[in-house]
Amino acid sequence: MKDCCEIPIAIESKPPSRTFYRVLWAALVINFIMFLVEMTFSLKGKSLSLTADAVDFLGDSINYASSLVVFNSSLQTRAKLSMSKALVMLIYALTVFVLAAFRFVSGELPSVETMSIVGFAALCANVTVALMLYKFREGDSNMQSVWICTRNDVLGNLAVLAASAGVYFTNTHYPDLAVAVFLAAIGIQGSVKILRLSMAEMRMK
Numbered sequence: 001m002k003d004c005c006e007i008p009i010a011i012e013s014k015p016p017s018r019t020f021y022r023v024l025w026a027a028l029v030i031n032f033i034m035f036l037v038e039m040t041f042s043l044k045g046k047s048l049s050l051t052a053d054a055v056d057f058l059g060d061s062i063n064y065a066s067s068l069v070v071f072n073s074s075l076q077t078r079a080k081l082s083m084s085k086a087l088v089m090l091i092y093a094l095t096v097f098v099l100a101a102f103r104f105v106s107g108e109l110p111s112v113e114t115m116s117i118v119g120f121a122a123l124c125a126n127v128t129v130a131l132m133l134y135k136f137r138e139g140d141s142n143m144q145s146v147w148i149c150t151r152n153d154v155l156g157n158l159a160v161l162a163a164s165a166g167v168y169f170t171n172t173h174y175p176d177l178a179v180a181v182f183l184a185a186i187g188i189q190g191s192v193k194i195l196r197l198s199m200a201e202m203r204m205k
């Protein structure tokens with residue numbers, strides 16, 4: 001739930017090579033599956049921090065999908081695309097905030113087991129995708145972006161794991177809510193940044 005992973009490659013004018021095309025597809029599939037997995041288990045395990053963490057997989061899926069289709073398209077089209085993505089992320093993050101308020105009053109204890117297993121799976125997925133992208137990277141500029149993006153994603157996953165430890169030791173749902181609000185806040189900050197940027201790009205002709 002950040003403005004990370006904005007990069008993936010084909011933002012240049014030429015389509016990605018075949019190998020890289022496959023890597024982008026794999027990254028898209030892994031991210032989207034993990035979004036569904038994290039979302040499903042966040043509801044089952046009643047963990048809002050997992051819900052908040054899941055949005056990053058959604059955002060990254062949109063990024064990979066767009067890097068597969070937007071090469072050769074105009075700056076305006078790309079700006080519109082990232083604007084819609086930012087709006088989706090913003091609404092999602094605001095929803096997490098509202099849910100956190102409700103659960104603060106009448107929350108149930110989330111499943112520590114679900115949080116730690118799914119949080120760890122999410123971490124593995126992010127590291128796998130990063131290694132894939134790193135191995136088949138195209139262009140030097142991407143190296144750094146892949147690294148920054150992964151670092152942020154992994155920090156989010158670690159925050160969920162920390163929340164599960166917090167729930168375990170305090171036997172309350174508050175650590176889960178705290179991490180959810182923290183991730184949502186980062187998400188709001190990120191999407192506002194992308195919104196501003198894309199609006200500026202829209203104005204450029």
Ligand SMILES: [Zn+2]
Pocket residue numbers: 001002004005056057060149153
């Ligand atoms: Zn990400």
